[in-house]
Amino acid sequence: MFKKINLNSYKIEMKKILFKIFSETLFYGNILLHPLFLPLYLMIWYMYLPSHTGFVYLELVPNELKIKWIILYGLLVVIIPILMLFFARIFRVVRTLFLDTIRDRRYFFLLLAVYNFSLFYMFRGMYWHPFFKPSIVLVGVMSALLFAIILFTNNDFKISLHAAGMGAMTGFFMMLSMLYKVDLMTEVEFSILLSGFVMLGRMLIKAHAFEELLSGWALGLFVCVVIFATSYQNIDWLNF
Numbered sequence: 327m328f329k330k331i332n333l334n335s336y337k338i339e340m341k342k343i344l345f346k347i348f349s350e351t352l353f354y355g356n357i358l359l360h361p362l363f364l365p366l367y368l369m370i371w372y373m374y375l376p377s378h379t380g381f382v383y384l385e386l387v388p389n390e391l392k393i394k395w396i397i398l399y400g401l402l403v404v405i406i407p408i409l410m411l412f413f414a415r416i417f418r419v420v421r422t423l424f425l426d427t428i429r430d431r432r433y434f435f436l437l438l439a440v441y442n443f444s445l446f447y448m449f450r451g452m453y454w455h456p457f458f459k460p461s462i463v464l465v466g467v468m469s470a471l472l473f474a475i476i477l478f479t480n481n482d483f484k485i486s487l488h489a490a491g492m493g494a495m496t497g498f499f500m501m502l503s504m505l506y507k508v509d510l511m512t513e514v515e516f517s518i519l520l521s522g523f524v525m526l527g528r529m530l531i532k533a534h535a536f537e538e539l540l541s542g543w544a545l546g547l548f549v550c551v552v553i554f555a556t557s558y559q560n561i562d563w564l565n566f
Contacts, residue, residue: 352527359524361491362407365464366400368498371513372460387457399461402445403468407438428484432476435487439472460502463557467494471549478545486534486542492521493546500547501554 373384373392411434414420419437420430446466452458471494475485496517503510525539534542 349530352523352530356488356524356527356531359488359492359520361468361487361494362404364491364495365403365461365468366396368464368495369399369461370396372502373457383456391457395458395461403442403465407441410434410437410441428479428481431479431484431487435472435476439469439476442466442469442472460498463554464498466557467498467550467553470553471546474545474549475542478541483541484534484538485545486525486528486539488524488528489521489534489539489542490546490549492517492524493543493548494550495546496521496543497547497550497554501551505554505558 373387373396411420411423414434414437415423420434421427422430425431425434442465446462446469449458449462449465452462471490475487475490479485496514499510499513499517502508503514521543525543528534528539529536
């Protein structure tokens with residue numbers, strides 16, 4: 327009897343430990359896979375895996391140039407938006423850093439969408455260089471996606487930005503595979519698995535309902551596919 331009690335206690339304790347590890351993995355995974363970081367991750371992948379992806383010409387690009395572009399890109403698409411959020415909180419544009427309310431999300435997403443579009447327009451002169459093109463299009467995707475989320479979000483329905491970012495990442499791999507005729511099926515499958523991981527985390531912390539997560543993922547995929555498809559065919563409108 328004594329052994330049974332100890333064995334049961336051990337099982338219960340192990341379940342608690344495993345659940346804690348699982349919960350913490352989901353929590354920190356959601357932080358690391360925040361939509362702000364995704365364009366930077368994708369650019370690092372794009373620049374340093376040319377032999378696998380078929381973008382062999384990237385091997386000719388000096389490593390020093392790659393590092394400089396990654397640092398600049400990280401500053402523009404990650405660091406500055408984070409600083410914008412802190413300043414928005416300081417000047418009471420938003421009430422919390424977590425953007426819990428519809429009002430906060432609309433105001434900050436609009437600010438961030440305009441900022442991303444400004445970057446997209448500013449770098450239009452570098453657009454035709456294959457080294458820079460995907461990263462510039464991704465900025466356009468982020469801008470369009472934020473505008474779309476603002477458009478479809480209301481007081482009763484809060485589209486998940488995390489899920490939208492993961493959908494956009496899946497769309498990024500799909501479109502590069504189609505446009506450059508390279509096999510990126512592994513990356514597509516991996517991004518879908520990551521999407522499930524992120525959305526599960528958002529559900530467990532009760533940040534979003536399932537419909538908000540699914541619609542966010544679908545919206546991110548759709549926006550990314552449309553922006554890449556149109557950008558790679560015609561960008562004359564950028565010269566307005």
